[in-house]
Amino acid sequence: MDERLLTGTMKINKANHLEIGGIDTISLVEKYGTPLYVYDISQVKHKAQMFKKAFQDRKIKAQVAYASKAFSCLAIYQLMAKEEMSLDVVSGGELFTAIQADYPSKKIHFHGNNKSDAEIIAALDYNIGCFVVDNFYELEKLNQYTKQRKQNMSILLRVTPGVEAHTHEYITTGQTDSKFGFDLNNGQAQQALQLAMQMPYIDVMGLHCHIGSQIFETEGFSLAIDKLVMQSKEWHEAMGFDLRVLNVGGGFGIRYTSEDEPLPIEDYINNLIDEVQSVTTKVQLPMPEIWIEPGRSLVGDAGITLYQVGSQKIIPDVRNYLAIDGGMTDNIRPALYDAKYTGVLANRVEDAVEETYSIAGKCCESGDMLIWDLPLPKADDKDVLAVFSTGAYGYAMASNYNRIPRPPVIFVENGKDFLAIKRESYADLMRLERSLY
Known part of the structure; x- marks a missing residue:
């Protein structure tokens, strides 16, 4: 990977995991779930x-x-x-x-x-x-x-x-x-x-x-x-x-x-x-x-987003799709601006690259693609994808399309994490609604 993407306190720790703010990103996933915005x-x-x-x-x-x-x-x-x-x-x-x-x-x-x-x-x-x-x-x-x-x-x-x-x-x-x-x-x-x-x-x-x-x-x-x-x-x-x-x-x-x-x-x-x-x-x-x-x-490259890897679709001699549990609802910029991102498997950062994947979101839209042609180790549903430089216009432009709740926002610093914004629940999606009958 390009070491220049490891800004601020980001580093690869002894477990071969991505670390930010002195905290292993996999421990953050275990505590808060995915998708997850994390700010250094x-x-x-x-x-x-x-x-x-x-x-x-x-x-x-x-x-x-x-x-x-x-x-x-x-x-x-x-x-x-x-x-x-x-x-x-x-x-x-x-x-x-x-x-x-x-x-x-x-x-x-x-x-x-x-x-x-x-x-x-x-x-x-x-x-x-x-x-x-x-x-x-x-x-x-x-x-x-x-x-x-x-x-x-x-x-x-x-x-x-x-x-x-x-x-x-x-x-x-x-x-x-x-x-x-x-x-x-x-x-x-x-x-x-x-x-x-x-x-x-x-x-x-x-x-x-x-x-x-x-x-x-x-x-x-x-x-x-x-x-x-x-x-x-x-x-x-x-x-x-x-x-x-x-x-x-x-x-x-x-x-x-x-x-x-x-x-x-x-x-x-x-x-x-x-x-x-x-x-x-x-x-x-x-x-x-x-x-x-x-x-x-100020905030763009201080933020990353963590996703759980899910389904895959392999089209021989065409493309390998790798789906994540987020997408255009938490990062609309690729669909809106054709914005480019890159990422790594946060739990296997330095493993050898074996495949090229196109990272697909879970929304019911063919345009819900986060990254095209990303070189990664061979991935499965035990892996966590970290996408770099998502601190600007990620949460700010997030939506509830397909009735998907917005992720939480975590601040990390000196080995401590702070829940700045809670994860939305399905009940939160209904909070302002009234029954017709």
Whole structure:
């Protein structure tokens, strides 16, 4: 196997089992069953510290906000608060969870392209740090409610700068044709800024952009920074706009398979800092705060999913299918994005490879395939499959399709395990339902 996939505390122990957080994964399976999400919490903490340290080493004023759509729950919010991270939420549910976690209100940033009245009011009630305003509809709603309440609120304007990252078309968000943000090239961003600067209780701190996800280069960020800072210079001269915050989003890539080559965290951050310093100096603007929004890069490769191997279907000279007890209900990304993963038999990690299997989920869908053509030892139903880098958008996008309960989430650290989210039961699936007769 590719040793680079053993991130954080993951290792192969003397029993030839995969170990994470100082705990044998097979003992976790015996205790909690499968499917099972497992998070290496020390790695999450380390990543958070690395992002913050990269700015601190350069003495740059910054905010690092966890983009919690990657994985949201009470425990992960509590962890991020303890690590003194800011927090991005994109819905009333994420905001409610943050409130339940007693998250510092001023560190919460509210994203989303269609915030409801109830969500806006809840965020104003909690007096969050800022709204990332996505459209004219939201801007007018904020103006209305802040005037009614005589409540000041800071905002960033989300701008689509016309920069496309080198990524999958379904997860690019910075280009002109996007459901997100005010377009820079057609004048909508300038119009929004002019309106916002006239609103009595709205403080436009700066601009936000997000150019995509799973990005392995820095050129896209540099292009976006150049465009936004150059435009800010024009707006400063034309209408007195001060760019105090430049939020360049997230999208920093992680390794899912051996083909992925993510940059070190400090490389991403140093490039951002260098580019902002260079262009602001060039146009003679003060250096703004730099905000970023890592999500996947904080939790993605800190998580694994454990499955019990089940049935097999061997089609001679065609393919060997190996079924597991999960699939698209706990990881929709292969079906949704054609996302690539890899894995090992957690109970026989270093056994010799004998077969190539395609890993099939148990849902009644031909598209429920988790991994195609995975080299493994000859497997049977006593084996446990560990799939790497499932910490982002696994549980967050899980469903009850085919009435399959969602798996539990376990945090592991220093030989201890913590049940962060319980396994759903069949009774849980019926909890909100009412009998017709």
